[in-house]
Amino acid sequence: MRLFAALCAALCATIVACSSAPAKKNVDAAPAEVPELAGNSEYQGVAEGNLDTAHAAFIQAMDMEMRGLQHEADSMWMLAWRYDPRSRFLSFKVAQKMLAVGADSVAFSIAKVANNLKGKKTVSQFETMAHLYLKAGIADSTRKYFVLALDSSKYQDMKLMYDYSLFLEAVQDKKELVRIYDLLLPQTNYIQSLLGRQVNLLAELRRDSALVDLFGRAHEATGQKDKLAKMVQVLVMQKRFAEVRAIADTITSSLDDDAVIIELALLSYANSPKEETLKFLKKKYYTDGVRVPELQYHLGILEHMEGEVDSAWVHLEGVHLKLSRDRTYGAQACRNLSAMAFGKNNPELAVMYAQRADSLLSGEGKVFLAIALGTAKKYEKAYALLDSMLEVWSRWRPMEAIADSAQMAVIKARAAAKYQSFQRAYADVLLLEAVNVEKHFAKDSLKMAKARELRMKAELFWESVIAEDSLNIQVRYEMAMNLERLNRIDESFAMFEYIVKSPLLGELDSASVFNYYGYTLLNLNRKPGDVEKGLALVNRALSSFAPGKAPDAIRDSKAWGLYRLGKYQEALDLMLKIDAKMFDGDKDYLEHLAAIHAALGNKTEAIKAYKKLLKIRPGDPDALKYLKGKK
Template identity: 60%
Template sequence: MKSVAKFLVAVMCAALAACSSAPAKKAEALPASPAPAGESSVAADSMTQKQDLDLAHFAFINALDMDRRGLRAEADSLWYVASQADPKSRFLAFAVAQRFFDAGMDSAAVAMAQRANQLPGKHLASQYEFMAKVYVREGIADSARKYFVLALDSSKSQDMTLLYDYSLFLEAVQDKEELVRVYEILLPQTNYIKSLLNRQMGLLVETGKDSLVVDLFYKAYEATGEREYLAKSMHALVLQKRYVEARAIADTITGSTEHDAMMIELALLTFVNGPREPVLEFLKKKYYNDGVRVPELVYHLGLNEYMLHEVDSAKVHLESAHLKLVNDKEAGAQACRTLSAIAFGRGQNKEGVRYAEQADSLLQGEGKVFLALALGTAKEFNKAYALLDSMLGVWSNWRPMEAVVDSAQLNKLMAAAKAKHRRFQRAYADVLMIQARDLEGKTVFTDFFKDLTAGKPKESLKDSLNRAAAREARTKAELFWESILAEEPDYVELRFMMARNLERLGRIDEMLAMFEAILKSPQLQKLDYPEVANYYGYTLINLNRNKAEVEYGYSLVLKALDAIKGDKPDAIIDSKAWGLYRLGRFQEALEVILQVNPEKFKDDEEYLEHLGAIQAAAGKQAEATETYRKLLKLRPKNPAALEFLKGKK
């Protein structure tokens, strides 16, 4: 029979290949490459030759057997025999095309694949995928894309390998929009593998689809249960200022893992620029109701309690947190600095210094500025100055290592060294000011510019020495500020400090000029305008040099009040009342000063002086007498009280 003859030929070909003394190369084992369809009579003849299904089937079975035994070259020949015996078989044609492809015979693979794709039969996703790969190798992008899409549609996007291959193709042609769609399908099948997840996130940002990042991470969290993804989803919400949704996630937190800690800190960002009361309420709920005990939460709880004057509770929580914030030295140091402030507020100077030293230790010596200020607050001035002298010496003489030759890097290092030097100069000035105020507090009279009454007691030698020492400290502080301003002329906060110091030094004209320069400075927005306007205005009112200056000072106080939204500070209301008093509007002054909360200022000597003077001027003699008696209990040698009560029982 004819079919048997063909079979014998095939077997003989296989036997000859198997018995060859040298292994056959893949390309040599395959028949000559068919040319592209339409360009070769071989392809046309193949389409018209008669089928010999027996031979095709026998060759197919033996090809599978050869493949199983690892005889690839022999299998290749038999696959080709089978395809030639059954030229209408789509399956066999694609199998031979795959063989050509694997052997690196690209042109043959393209031609055979094109022929196979024209044959009848079931169109498989794998066949479309093969067509796509063939065109990728040939660099025909449009055709490759067409068959990738057909393959995905045929497999209903369930073939993970196909999706991955298509994604590689899309990466190559930089089709980011389509990549987003493919990764969206692929990610759930890979259980949101991190490399693909991060790539998808980057693509969403690059294509302007940031809002989808939230859903991406939330789906990953739902699929894997990993709280890292929930935290990242919340992070994306915060970046997009979707604060209500972010807080909704935070409300679900009941754990104490590092990711829970991250979400607590993210939640706090949603309260930025708002009042602190809701922040404290949130933190208390997470701590007391939900049992979240991460150090970060305890730390923020303590800070907010301190800022809202719940000092006892703040101390407990900050002491607990600062020992556990092992991965955040800056937060631990801030906890120590706050504990230091609490200690100083309670007159526990040694404790205050101890916590400042702990903060410096946590920051590996980078907390020397705060430590110097703590020593100054504890009135350990010699220790503070010794520390500051040492640090100024370090940074004024600092030079980079000789190995640094890059000019840009050298300039950067030198600029950083100069900045540190200025920080210690500023700290030195601050400690000098602390000492100056301490010395002034030890004198009987602390207002240098108040007209003295004839009955004022003479200043003692001790008071005179204290005043001179205070003046020396203030003058020395001014030298440090001037040195800093030579490097940072726009440092308007420092100019404000200098202006106030000039007042205390009695250099009034210089003070006025500096305040006027501050009010006209483009850097004014860096300051608290109501504070500046009130301080300057009140100073002019209190100096009482002439009516024009008092009226100008009063107008500044009114501007300070107008600039404040919400409740007006009692201190500025007091300034307004004192301005009205200086202008002779006594009844109005009394009405205004009675708006001040007396409980807040019951121990404030200046407020009581104002209240007594205004009451007396408005004809309220009995009330004035009571006020001045309170003042004498607070400061027994107050000249205004002594003068008013002279001769009174």
């Protein structure tokens, strides 16, 4: 150890003393070149030519390293180089020793001389040169020697590649860094830290296809499903839906990552018919045995939408409390269960699920709860809840600590939206009560006056919303329908004209807008041109659907328009395509069917339809008039 330290000190002193000698220009432009040894009297302390001594020291150094005597071995390496300074191997060995103890300038000087000596060029020598140029801040030469080292090692030296990657990060050569990470990742079994850096690089370079390949290789090498899920995510971003579905089709287990893949696969069905999406979900659930809560949730929601209520109930009821990752899913499942409970004529259960949805959302589901209470005819409870929430939000003030004006504006906008949502809910509950009164007390003038009062109160809430949000097209649509029910027809039609010409029409179910406005024109038939205009609007509603997919309610509207135009047979042909069982208790449908049959002289069918109509609407003047004349 003492010998090694003494040799290091002597060597450093010698090289410092040589610094006044003229420097020889080198291709790599190194700092403070050590003069060549031959004929250099100033290079003191090096006894050139005693090869036997050098060889003996070399043998001892090797032996000591094998026995773990590192300090003693270092001394022998120094001694061997002293007696054979023209050995490329020994010179680089000493340069590496100097580098290891922090004598960078000495190591650089020795390595520069060594690099011009004859002998076998090795990976470690190129690596040493790369590190020395890196410390000297000479990027081009650093890259040159890293590449030489990697080429010589055939890119099998993992540490060398990692060191090169750190250099590439420092010089921001992202393209080359991607190439090196591609080589390095398989050797590290796709360690997460490196994988994350490569993902960020590819994303920054917008190389989405390379990202897909990367996650695919990572999944194949590690078998980890999260890598496959990430691959599917990128495929979805690239809209490579056929590949997404092919991967989803292989899922037969019920891990968390399987749930992610299934949900991502559903995005590939966004523009597909609901029947196709439902078929996919049923196959995964029933055939492949995938039982993740997310799949069960989406299956239940779609089944509900497609009218498969019993199956939807089973799936949603079994999953609504299991969706811990996303409580909004659980809340939405409860809302669907609430709607189905109303369909089963169980309002108490419906309200219970609405309350559970509110609980899952930590009190953020009170709008739905209020409407559920109104639907259950618990009007006073609904109004009390809404009054309390309006009171809260009318008194709301932002915290004084918020000084940022942009943030303040966002917070105020959110608060205003909350207040408006409860105003709209209040209007909805008022309408629910009004409709209930109109349905059951049509002949009671006092009750009907109350219904009118409820509708006018709802209008006040909508006007308040419009005053703050004039572009709210949904509220305008609700107002237009309510005005028609209040028999304020001109105001209603003016509002409908505004809606159908609005650039925001796309925010609504335009088919419903066209059908409602068109049917009202057909039904009232107040002046010339109304029937043609109404039928044109109904046809616009029908054009929103694929052939044979239009709702029967819109077909009924068109049939009524054809009847108004005297096209009775066309009207009847269309009416006969409607599912009569679904409209057996609908007074408007029965009125239309009876009138069309009567116009065609189909007495038996007309009498049958008018008799059904009288059971629903006793005293209907058209029914009584027709049946009286047929006795």
